[in-house]
Amino acid sequence: MQMKDHLTDLGCPETIIATRVEKAFVALTAGIQFAVIDVSIAGESCNELAERLAMSRIPFIYVSGYQPGDFPELPAAPWVSKPASEEQLMEAISTALTQPSSHLR
Structure with missing residues (x-):
């Protein structure tokens, strides 16, 4: 299942897919x-x-397919390994929305 489909199933009303970093900005x-x-x-x-x-x-x-320990310089945020299930995504999204970033990773 594609990420956009997972997010739609989780109730995200709109999803923007950025295939380049500049588009994400x-x-x-x-x-x-x-x-x-x-x-x-x-x-x-x-x-x-x-x-x-x-x-x-x-x-x-x-x-990501990478491991969080591979990128210690990144800001703290929940990490889900690919391929991600809807349950893993829901748990990570919930964590990101309810906990200050200083308590993550």
Whole structure:
């Protein structure tokens, strides 16, 4: 199942898919309320994107084939390993929405 389908099933009314980091930054200006990011999009690092989300206090989660220990410099956020189930996504989203980032990872 595709990520967008999982998010729709979880009740997300609108999903913006950014296939490039620059498109993800454009989405930030659209007033997003939550983000699901990988540590790399099309071979580009998402470190700056994650930092901007954290500084903007926009809750987010990582969904990645990498392990969280591989990227200790990233801002704290729930981490889900690919392939992700709806249950794993729901738990991570709930955590991101209810806990301050200083208590994560």
